[in-house]
Amino acid sequence: MWERKVNIYNVFELRCKTTCYFGVGAIEKIKDIAEWLSSSKKDKVLIVSDPVAYKVTGAWDKVEKALKERNIGYVLYDKVTPNPTTDQIDEATKIGRDFGAEAVIGIGGGSPIDTAKSVAVLLEHKDKNARELYEGKFIPERAKPIIAINTTHGTGTEVDRFAVASILEKEYKPAIAYDVIYPTFAIDDPQLMVTLPYKQTLYTSIDALNHITEAATTLARNPYSILLAKETVRLIATYLPQALSNPNDLNARYYLLYASAIAGISFDNGLLHFTHALEHPLSAVKPELAHGLGLAMLLPAVVKEIYPSTAEILAEVYEPIVPGLKGNPAEAEKIAKGIEDWLFAMGVTQKLEDEGFKDSDIEKLTNLALTTPSLDLLLSVAPIKAEREVIARIYKNSLRRM
Template sequence: MTLSSFVIRSGKTILYFGMNSLDKVSNVLSRYRRIYIVTSRSAAKVSGALDDVMEILNRYGVKYEVFSGVTPNPLENIIEDASECAWRFGAEAIIAIGGGSVIDTAKIVSVISRCGGRVKDYVFGTRDFCGSLPLIAINLTHGTGSEVNRYAVATLLEPRTKYGLANEYMYPLIGIDDPRYTLSLPYNQTLYTSIDAMYHALEASCGRDSSPYVLAIAEEAIKNIVTWLPIALREPKNIEARYWLLYASMLAGISIDHSRAHLIHAIENVLSGINTELPHGAGLAMLGPTAIKYLYRSRPKELHRLLRHIDPELKPSEDDAIKASRAIEEFQKGLGFNERLSNYGFRDEDIDRVIETTNKYLRYGLSLAPIEIKDDIIREIVSSAL
């Protein structure tokens, strides 16, 4: 089938979706004299996106520098280093080339480069967002959704946890979703990032701020993930599978822009903040099945609408909460996911620390869940993932 290209507007972002989307914004890049590029160590180069960007910038005589030090679950000091480099370079705009960690880092860099301060100033509200440099977000995964929403996540050194920021100044000016750039994703990242998108959709659909609009796009995201993720894992160069997974990720990113992730993401942010080697999507997959049991009991009709695409025999009744939990777990196992928190060094004695940190610093996320989250719920969710 023909894979169409299109443009949508969401929040303050204009998103270009489809093959060779970057070519359509070359005139925008040519407006700037100095652009700072934020990437991770190798993904931007391997995907081909970095070469494409440099070709455009060189063609128009735009000066640029590249920061390639972003790591998964980026620590605040890395973000601040990139911010200082961008400021010293005199950047007029920022280009992010990467997945969620890179785009989130670039969002915060765009703010600090314009407004000054440190990451914690914005996390704890001691400094106001005054604006941001224009950001062009070139997405390399089908999981983040960050290329089309106002969120960013940073890992704090003290307290050691990931903390989410949300502000209108962090909408990218332009988002680029080109499925060609996802063809180089390795197997594990194909799995992890798609699972991230899946939980974006699931949590957005049942959060306190959800709506029929969110439910509609969240269901569309789940349908495409269930259909195309197994194919992408079997056939990593299947461009059609990558296209529809990228589409699903984009929809899921918009869904949390209008609703928010909550229970599962809040706990996972603590875990991958403690151990930044824990891939975000893997952490979600470990926590998700048990958490879904509680969420399904509270919002059976909404979650049934999504999860029926995994298990058609599910009923929109709280009595099927355990069955919904098992459906998610079996779906993930069928994709080859069988990791546990113990693989990343977590033990029973860490649970109290996770509960305390989640309650103290991620309570804003827990408050968006459709149920009251008590300590025993967090304990069961984390314990079941060990």
């Protein structure tokens, strides 16, 4: 395979809207980023992370040293949880405002980086709060510069304009998408991922798989989103088993991270639809549910529904996982079962029923999918009409194994 002909220690710039430094050793680019902060007179920064990621990955030692060398002051907010909340965003924003932060650095996976993006908006909109941001009460016109130091290979948030947060009291988990929250700089260094636990390695990679499944099949799909989708599936099918069996395999981590990044670019261009719109209610109701696990449990049922209208695309995209598809609409059951079998083989053996959801929850989940702010936009670009009956059927078909 040609991948072995690539020097994974050659740190290159993955150019999209964000300048992303990519490769083994990319964390050293924090020195250049600190120099940029200093020369831009941004000498106070807020750092956003969870209680573990910034330390256990080794990122913190590099970041702190680079900031100190450039006399850049910082404050740290490290209370972000999986499925971050608007309360956490407001708490971090207050710390940043009190300190006078002029930029925000997010260290971690999707949760810390999405929180950092949200805080960067609110630091520029001092009369607003996180609930107003996520309920669409205003459209942000600006944000402080965002630097994303990514520690997982799944979300793609380090190279896109999306962020997600939960409003717990309403059981809402909306998404936002604004150009002002593209990170100015991002760091994708596979070295920061070797400490990822087994399940997080699995779930984050499946997040990327869902990104491209949706981006390749929305009404906004385009040749670019489909091209990236094909390569993402090939890379995940090849390298996820390797990373699961040997967490220290930097080559496997490199290509899973690359798959995650191009999947982020894919859905930044092609958007998302059913799987994310229906997962958000799951982890809004049960905040302890891993986002990638929720997506994995829904994916086979979503593909079964949309395959008849997107058969030619999905047959080609999913060839590495479900080989031999002809692009015939009658293959919907075959591809759905094939994807589910692959997920089980990778180690995702749960369905919604195993996570405590019941038939009696379907109506509530369907209502949340249809009423949570922003999810209507995702559903509006689904390849088939997102009728209540379709949404309910996806949930029902995800309760138990096919």
